Structures are given as C-alpha cells and as structure tokens.
Amino acid sequence: MDKELELLAGASLERSLRVSSPVFGSPGYTVRGDQMLLNLSSNDYLGLAQHPAIIDIMHRTLQSEGAGSGASRLVTGNRQPYAPLEAALAAWQNCEASLVVANGYMANIGAISALVSRGDVVFSDQLNHASIVDGIVLSRADHARYRHNDMEHLRSLLNKHRDKRRKLIVTDAVFSMDGDQAPLRELALLKREYGAMLMVDEAHSGGVYGKRGEGLCHELGIQDDVDIHMGTFSKSFGIYGAYICGSRTLIRWLVNKARPLIYSTALPSSIVAGISKALALVQADHWRREKLDAGSRLFRDSLRSAGFITGDGGSPIVPLIVGDNELALRFSSALEEVGIASVAIRPPTVPAGTARIRFSLSAAHSEKELTEAAAHIRIIGHQLGVVSS
Ligand code: PMP
Numbered sequence: 396m397d398k399e400l401e402l403l404a405g406a407s408l409e410r411s412l413r414v415s416s417p418v419f420g421s422p423g424y425t426v427r428g429d430q431m432l433l434n435l436s437s438n439d440y441l442g443l444a445q446h447p448a449i450i451d452i453m454h455r456t457l458q459s460e461g462a463g464s465g466a467s468r469l470v471t472g473n474r475q476p477y478a479p480l481e482a483a484l485a486a487w488q489n490c491e492a493s494l495v496v497a498n499g500y501m502a503n504i505g506a507i508s509a510l511v512s513r514g515d516v517v518f519s520d521q522l523n524h525a526s527i528v529d530g531i532v533l534s535r536a537d538h539a540r541y542r543h544n545d546m547e548h549l550r551s552l553l554n555k556h557r558d559k560r561r562k563l564i565v566t567d568a569v570f571s572m573d574g575d576q577a578p579l580r581e582l583a584l585l586k587r588e589y590g591a592m593l594m595v596d597e598a599h600s601g602g603v604y605g606k607r608g609e610g611l612c613h614e615l616g617i618q619d620d621v622d623i624h625m626g627t628f629s630k631s632f633g634i635y636g637a638y639i640c641g642s643r644t645l646i647r648w649l650v651n652k653a654r655p656l657i658y659s660t661a662l663p664s665s666i667v668a669g670i671s672k673a674l675a676l677v678q679a680d681h682w683r684r685e686k687l688d689a690g691s692r693l694f695r696d697s698l699r700s701a702g703f704i705t706g707d708g709g710s711p712i713v714p715l716i717v718g719d720n721e722l723a724l725r726f727s728s729a730l731e732e733v734g735i736a737s738v739a740i741r742p743p744t745v746p747a748g749t750a751r752i753r754f755s756l757s758a759a760h761s762e763k764e765l766t767e768a769a770a771h772i773r774i775i776g777h778q779l780g781v782v783s784s
Contacts (some may be wrong), residue, residue: 407720423759432736442759443633460664472661499627502637504530511536515561562591568611569599574712583620593734594623601633659746697769702782723750
C-alpha cells in the first residue's frame, strides 16, 4: 500500500482530508485553519444549510425523539416523521409514492441492484455518478455504457441488447463534474421506443430547476416518462438523506428488495423532520433559484470571456478545465491564498487529462462576491498560464 500511495502522491493524485468549518451568519463561506474562505466548493445550492427554521425543528425533534433511530426502518426505526415527509415528497414529484433512504449513494446502489439482476441490462451514461456505476456492478446486470449524452450510441446499444429481459436506462440529470444536462427529452423517447425503464438522478438539479424545485424532469415536462425519480437532500436541501419517487408498486418493491434500506439503520428523526421543513422552503422560496441562476450566469460568463474552458453546462456547477493534475492543485492552492475555497478534481473522478477546478455556486453568494472571485481567478489563470493574456 505504501508504495502505491507514493505513486499516487508522485502523480499529484493523492487525496487527503481537511477540516472545513461553517461560518454562522455567512453561509457562503467556510473556515480552514485560521482563514475564512469564500466557499465555491459546496453543494448547498440554495443556501439552506444554516436556515434557522430547519435548525429549530431539528433541535426540537432531537429533544422529543432522541439521537438515533435505533434500528432499520423495517424493524423499529420507522419513526413518526417519515410518513408525512414521504407523502409530501410524492405530491411534490407528482408520483404515487416515495421512499426516503439514508443518502444518495445508498439510493442509487439500492434501487439499481433491486431492479435489475443477471440477464438484464443497464444503459448508463459514461459520466454518470460513481454510485450509479457501483449499483450496476452490484446488480450483476450487463453494463452498457454509452458515450456521454450520445443518443446514437445509446440507440445502437439498445438495438444490440433488444432481447434482454429488463432494460434500465439511467442518467444524471445534471452531471456532477461538468455541470451539463442530460438530453432528457430524447431519453424519454428512446425509453418508450425500446420498452425500457428510465431512472433519473436529480442530485444536482433537485431544488435548482422546476417551478417548485422539482428538478429538471419537471422543468422539461417529461416527469411522467420517468419510472424512477431519485434525488438527494444533501445538496439543495442543505441536510442529508435521499429519496426515490415513483409508482406504488416501485416503492413496495424497494421496501422488500433494496438492501441498503433493509439492512441499514434508519435516518434519525431529527434529520427527517429537518428535510420536511427544507422541502417546504425549497418549494416556496423561488427567489433562491432565481438568485442562483443569475449568479451562475454571471460567474460562468466572466470565466468564459476571460478565455477559460468551462464546458457546455448552464448549471451552478462550473468546471474550469486545466488538464494537468499538478496544475489543477497549484490553481486551487493559489485560490486559497486569495481567500477562495475550490477543489481540484483529478482522475479517476474525471477522465485523464481533464483535471479541473470544480466551482459550485450557491444562492448564498452575492453578485459582488462572485464578480470579485472571477477577477481573482482570471489573474491566477494568467499567472499559471492556463489562459493567455
Ligand atoms: N448522485 C450524484 C449525481 C451525486 O453527485 C452524488 C453526490 N456527490 C450522489 C448521487 C450521492 O449523494 P449523497 O451525497 O447524498 O450520498
């Protein structure tokens, strides 16, 4: 192990854990060491992680329900706050039923491995999140990976696997490292044409798109073509946990077959109650989405006009592609020196040669903060030779 770790370090690919602390009253910032940094690396898209009403209900539920749930939901962990939350989630997603699970990683591995098995096939975008890939591996179904957002490639794979028993197409709605969107309308058509199920991971689009933050499927009006809606509460909701929404039969199936639900302890009630409050805020506070969208446009446009490569996306995830691993680390350190927390994303999280700084923005950031940050990024980009003057 030591030798392999040395190799990783030598290739600027070693990762390590660092402490980041919140700054109460300033949700767009984080503290590392003794430095307060503008946090351009959090997924708290709507700035809800410090919302007093969420914290208050979590406190009160902690007092009334205790710290832990004590058991899996199928044993005695299915506490009172679950049912109203699941009813509200189903109504929000306009689905028959919903299921709350521990986190997005577990939701993906649990749902996929419950829905398909040997003899089935999963069609999965090459850039889908690791939890989707792990779910497919765990399911033992065939893994038909299609080139990123390439519908012709997907069609050829669908033809090749025509005779498989169950077919599942799965995609991120917004891709986590590139911030671009899946072609959901085309996917909905292909799913119908080939009699496949469609699963969409709205981890980075839930709360961000849709009139009430339902996600990209609702924004595009294809929600009824989606058989399995998945999303997390760890990003726009500012807390922790995840959901699956769909038909009553789907949820009944998952309660009986999804191993992370069956064999792992239920989320504590305080978290479940906090999510309910966050769901109400996500639906009501449309201004947060508007502010986030305006800030994302401003920030992305200013990086693009400075000559940076920021990909095709239009979401609050803004990648700044630098290519080289070590250069990405130097860029991120230089940003930290001027008061900006950013993260250098390197292989295997992204393909070799596409190391990047991944910025993720929040409604907690002001126009002024984003403009100043973009100016710093431009200067450092010139100094490091990422863009020419
Ligand atoms: N899906 C996607 C697309 C993600 O980006 C993430 C989190 N990085 C997850 C699932 C996992 O969600 P969670 O953090 O709630 O486990």
